[in-house]
Amino acid sequence: MASRGVINGLSPLLDAFFASPKGEAEKAFKAVFIRYHPMVRGVLYRICGDSELEDLTQEVFMTIWRKFSSFENRSHPKTWVYRICVNKGIDHLRKKKVRKEDVFEHPIEEHPDPKSSYIEEKLLVEKALESLSEEHRLVLILHIFEELTLEDISEVLEIPVGTVKSRIYHAKQKIRAFLKQKGCLS
Numbered sequence: 001m002a003s004r005g006v007i008n009g010l011s012p013l014l015d016a017f018f019a020s021p022k023g024e025a026e027k028a029f030k031a032v033f034i035r036y037h038p039m040v041r042g043v044l045y046r047i048c049g050d051s052e053l054e055d056l057t058q059e060v061f062m063t064i065w066r067k068f069s070s071f072e073n074r075s076h077p078k079t080w081v082y083r084i085c086v087n088k089g090i091d092h093l094r095k096k097k098v099r100k101e102d103v104f105e106h107p108i109e110e111h112p113d114p115k116s117s118y119i120e121e122k123l124l125v126e127k128a129l130e131s132l133s134e135e136h137r138l139v140l141i142l143h144i145f146e147e148l149t150l151e152d153i154s155e156v157l158e159i160p161v162g163t164v165k166s167r168i169y170h171a172k173q174k175i176r177a178f179l180k181q182k183g184c185l186s
Contacts, residue, residue, distance in 0.1 A: 029068075033061055036078070039146070040085050046129065046141045047089030051096070060088050075155055082148070082156045086138060093134065128178045136171035143168055 037057070044056045063084050071080055129137050142148045142156060143164075150168075154161045179185045 029065060032064065032077075032081075036064075036081050037061075039078075040081065043082065043085045043141065043146060044089050046145060047086070047138065048092050052092065056088055056092055060085050063088065076152075079148075079152050079155050082142070082146070082152070083158075086142075086156055090134065090138075124179075124182065124184065128175050131178050132171055132174055136167055136174060139164055139167040140171040140175070 040060050041053065041057050044053055044060070048056060060081075064081060067084070071077065129140070132140065138157065139153055142153045143150070148156065150161050150164050153164045157164070176185060
């Protein structure tokens with residue numbers, strides 16, 4: 001495989017991973033793992049919940065290792081990793097036929113202590129997210145939690161930017177309605 005050149009803005013080890021033949025990239029893969037592991041876990045948790053999180057994270061990195069030679073340098077490596085991660089999460093939900101209600105295992109009522117407002121707020125956000133359709137939840141997770149640009153979300157999900165904007169708008173409207181129903185907004 002021919003070298004694809006250096007990816008500007010990444011460390012030399014990451015550049016080496018994405019630009020080198022597989023045989024020369026083992027050390028660089030460690031850098032990729034260290035850099036993207038928290039992001040991958042976070043995205044998978046927000047898509048799939050706690051269910052098999054460690055296994056899914058490992059599968060994402062195995063896929064990155066197996067398919068890095070197909071990385072064509074048309075996008076930033078981070079976008080490519082997001083795409084693999086989102087696909088793995090979606091595949092998991094479809095294979096398990098996980099209902100949205102089962103994604104997050106802790107109902108709000110499990111934390112009756114009024115001093116645990118942070119936990120209650122976190123659980124309310126999880127419940128609000130799980131009330132969304134898969135397509136709305138994904139764009140909101142990538143936009144708000146992962147702070148991707150509209151263009152990056154478009155690339156990761158392989159949909160037009162206009163569709164991304166529309167889904168974000170509708171997801172926010174649904175979250176607002178959910179929070180009003182729960183008495184959190186007036």
